[in-house]
Amino acid sequence: MTKSGYHHGDLRATLLRATADQIAAEGVDAVSLRALAQRVGVSHAAPAHHFGNRQGLLTELAIEGFGLLADELRAAAGDFRAVALAYIGFAREYPGHFDVMFRSDLLRSDDERLAAARRTSGAELRSGVTGLGLDPTAGRAAQLAAWSLVHGFASLWREGALDGSELGGDDPEALARDMVAAVEFVGARTDSA
Template structure:
C-alpha cells in the first residue's frame, strides 16, 4: 500500500480533508480510522501511521481548524464586527472543523499544537473586542460575551435551530450581519 500513499501526494492533508467532509455531512460519530482509510483508498494502517488513533486525528483536525480560523479573523482585523463575521463565516465554510474544535472530550487537550493554535485564534477575537474601546475593568466579561454571541450563533445555525425559527431567516449571512451590527457593549466608548 505504500505506492497508494504516494499516489495521494500529501496523504495527511487528504485524510484531514476527508474527515472534515465526513463530519460536516454525517457528524463526528461517523468518523473512524478504518472508514476514513477506505474512503481515501489507502491501507487501514495509513491513518494510524499519521495520527495514532481517532483522538489524534480529531486533534489534528481541530489544530487545522484553529489555524484556519485565526487566518480568517486576522484577515478581517480591526473592527470587532468584521472579526465576528469572519468567525461566523469560518464556521459556515468549515463545519467539519468547527464541530470538533471545542469538543475537549474528543481531543488530546494537552496537545501543545492544539493549545497554541487555540490561543492564537482567541487573540484575534479578543483584539477585536479591545478595538471597541471597552473599559479595562469590563474587558474580560465583554470578550466572553462577544465569543458567546458569535459562537452561539454558529452553533444554533449548525444545529439547525434557526430553521423555521421566528428569529431565523432565509439568509444566514444577512442574519449574522444584522445581529453583529446591532451589538452595543456595556462599557464601550463610542468609536
C-alpha cells in the first residue's frame, strides 16, 4: 500500500479531520476505520490503534466538537443573540462534528471526557440564556427552549429541510439573525405585557 495521503505530523488529528470531512460530505454511515485508513494513506490498523473502534473514533470526534462549540459560545460572551448565532455558525462551520455530537447511539455514553465536554458547552449555551433577563423560576424551561430553538434551526438547515420551504431563504445567516431577533421581540412583548 502506498502512503501518499499521510506523510508526517499528528496522525490522530489527521484521522479526526478526515472523519469530519467524510461525515460532512457523505454522512456518518459512510465512516469505517478501514476506509478512513485508506483515505489517509496509513495501515488499516492505525485508526484502531488510536481509537479502538468506530464508536471510539466518533466519540473522540464528538469530544473535539463539544470543545470547539464551547470555544465559539464563550467568544459570544453571554449575549443571547450572539450565543444563538455562534451555535448555528458552529453547525455550519463544523457539520461533521455537529452530525455526531448529539447521537448517543453512536457514542460511548460512559466516556467521562465526553460528559465533561458536554457540560462545558452546555454551560456556555446557558450563559446566553441568562442574558435574556428571564424570570429565574423559568430557568430550565427557558434553557431548553433556547437550546431547542438554535439546535432545531441548525438541524433543519443541516438536513436541507429549509431548501424550498416557504420559511427558508437563500441566506441561512440572515435567516438565523431574523429568527433570533423575532424570538427576542416576542420575549420583549411578553415581558412588557
